[in-house]
Amino acid sequence: MNEVKAMPGKISDLGVKKQTQIGLTVRRVARGPISVLCFVVIMLIVVVAVLAPVLAPYGYEEMDLFNILAGPSKSHLCGTDELGRDVLSRLIYGARNSLLIGLFTTVISCAVGIPLGLIAGYFGKTADTVIMRVSDIFQAIPDMLLAIAISAALGIGLENCIISISICRIPGFARMARAASLNVAGMEYVEAAKAMDMKRPAILLRHIFPNSLSPLIVQMTMTVANSIVQAASLSFIGLGVQPPQAEWGCMLSAGREYIRSHPHMLIAPLVAILILVLALNLFGDGLRDALDPKMKK
Numbered sequence: 633m634n635e636v637k638a639m640p641g642k643i644s645d646l647g648v649k650k651q652t653q654i655g656l657t658v659r660r661v662a663r664g665p666i667s668v669l670c671f672v673v674i675m676l677i678v679v680v681a682v683l684a685p686v687l688a689p690y691g692y693e694e695m696d697l698f699n700i701l702a703g704p705s706k707s708h709l710c711g712t713d714e715l716g717r718d719v720l721s722r723l724i725y726g727a728r729n730s731l732l733i734g735l736f737t738t739v740i741s742c743a744v745g746i747p748l749g750l751i752a753g754y755f756g757k758t759a760d761t762v763i764m765r766v767s768d769i770f771q772a773i774p775d776m777l778l779a780i781a782i783s784a785a786l787g788i789g790l791e792n793c794i795i796s797i798s799i800c801r802i803p804g805f806a807r808m809a810r811a812a813s814l815n816v817a818g819m820e821y822v823e824a825a826k827a828m829d830m831k832r833p834a835i836l837l838r839h840i841f842p843n844s845l846s847p848l849i850v851q852m853t854m855t856v857a858n859s860i861v862q863a864a865s866l867s868f869i870g871l872g873v874q875p876p877q878a879e880w881g882c883m884l885s886a887g888r889e890y891i892r893s894h895p896h897m898l899i900a901p902l903v904a905i906l907i908l909v910l911a912l913n914l915f916g917d918g919l920r921d922a923l924d925p926k927m928k929k
Contacts, residue, residue, distance in 0.1 A: 657919075657922045657923060660921070660922035661918050661919060661922045664918045664921070666914055666918065667914065667915055667917075667918030667919070667922075670910075670911040670912070670914045670915040670918070671911075671915055673907065673908075673911040674908070674911050674912065674915060677727055677731070677907075677908055677911075678731065680724055680727055681724070681727035681728045681731050682728075684724045684725045684727070684728055687724055688718075688720070688721040688724045688725060689709075689718060689720065689721055690717070690718040690721040691721065692717065692721055692722045692725040692726075692876070692877075692878040693717065693876050694717065694718070694721070695715050695716040695717055696708075696712060696716040696717075696718070697716050698716070699712050699716055700712060700714065700715065700716045701713070701714055701890065701893075701894050701897075702716075703894070703896060704896060708720070710723065710896060710900045711894070711896040711897065711900075713883075713886060713887070713897055714886065714889075714890065714897075719883075719896065719897060719900050720900070721878075722878040722883060723878075723880070723883070723900050723901060723904055725878040726878040726879045726880045726882070726883060726901065726904075727880075727904070727908075728878075729790060729873055729877060729878065729879040729880075730860050730863065730864070730879060730880050730881075730905075730908070731860075732790070732794075733790070733793060733794055733797065733859055733860060733863040733873075733879075734855075734856040734857070734859045734860040734863070735856060736794045736798075737794055737797045737798045737801060737855065737856075737859040737863075738801070738852050738855045738856050738859065740794070740795075740798040741798045741799075741801035741802045741804075741805050741855065742805055742848070742852060744798075744802050744805075745801070745802040745803065745804065745805025745806040745809065746805050746806070746809045746841075746848060747809075748763050748767075748802075748806045748809070749763075749805060749806035749807060749808065749809025749810040749811075749812075749813065750809050750810070750813045750836060750840060750841060750844065751763065751836075752764055752806065752810045752813075753809065753810035753811070753812070753813030753814045753817065753840075754813050754817055754832070754835075754836050754840055755832070760810070763806060763810075764806075764807075764810070767802075767803040767806050767807060770799070770800075770802070770803045771803045771804075771807075775800045775862065776862065776865060778796075778799070778800050779796045779797055779799075779800050779862060779866060780866070780869070780871060782795070782796035782799055782800075783796040783866055783871040783872070784871060788870070788871055788872065788874055789873070789874065790872075790873050790877070790879075793863055793866055793867075793871070793872045793873060796866070797859050797862050797863060797866075800862070801855055801858075801859065804851070804855075805848070805851065805855075808847055808848060808851055809844060809848060811847075812844035812846075812847055812848065813836075813840050813844050815844075816839070816840050816843045816844050817840060819839075819843070821839060822835060822839050822840065825838075825839055846923040847920075847923075849919065849923065850916050850919050850920040850923065853912055853913075853915060853916035853919060854912070854913065854916050856912055857908070857909045857912035857913050857916070860880075860905065860908065860909060860912075861905065861909055863879070863881055864879075864880050864881025864884065864905055865881060866881065867879050867880075867881030867882040867884075867885055868881045868882075868884050868885045868888075869885070870885065880901040880904055880905050881901075881905075883897070883900070883901040884898060884901050884902065887901070
């Protein structure tokens with residue numbers, strides 16, 4: 633008998649392993665040069681923040697009284713501030729606080745908002761009504777105004793800044809998780825799980841939650857960027873991170889009095905915020921396209 637040869641691309645090629653959803657998503661993101669570039673930029677900023685004690689030429693509190701408000705030079709590449717502190721060093725250390733605020737805010741708001749949204753969408757009725765009406769109350773107040781009110785009530789500082797911004801982000805995650813769970817709840821595999829007499833909490837954890845993650849992951853990247861901007865705004869008006877700690881919004885607040893005479897104090901943190909937020913938003917767009925079923929080829 634003639635030997636049957638397996639044609640490439642056919643199902644008879646059993647040696648090819650089935651790719652996971654994560655692998656497919658990574659491949660789709662890698663196809664976009666902008667997404668890859670943004671991911672590299674984000675990772676570079678994270679590495680710089682982690683290695684701040686090694687990379688920073690000076691301590692963030694170290695003062696050079698002979699070079700107060702000095703412009704960029706060989707010894708101070710981004711100049712110095714009103715106390716003679718190196719702007720580049722404070723920029724590097726400030727990346728730590730800005731990233732911490734963005735990450736912890738996202739983690740806290742996800743940990744609270746996603747379970748509430750899944751419960752509201754899947755169980756419905758009273759749970760849905762109560763959770764969504766409370767969410768409406770919070771979303772009726774502008775995010776920045778709500779963050780200012782909470783920060784003023786709790787007090788200034790890094791921890792209270794994270795708490796105030798997290799509270800503002802919880803309703804958004806709750807609504808998105810609710811919408812995603814409503815979309816997944818009508819799928820055939822959920823009906824099959826119900827027919828197999830699987831408990832409702834088990835269905836929620838094993839089927840509803842994993843299949844609702846795609847839009848939530850994209851929302852997480854956007855939340856990190858928005859939280860960094862909001863934290864910078866709070867620090868700018870004196871309700872966020874306070875000196876002598878280094879944070880980009882705090883640096884902007886300190887440099888606004890010298891915007892005409894010594895603009896280098898504002899340019900450095902402004903460019904840093906612009907680059908990080910733009911990279912996060914563009915990477916989130918690429919991730920959204922990779923996770924969108926309509927974009928799959």
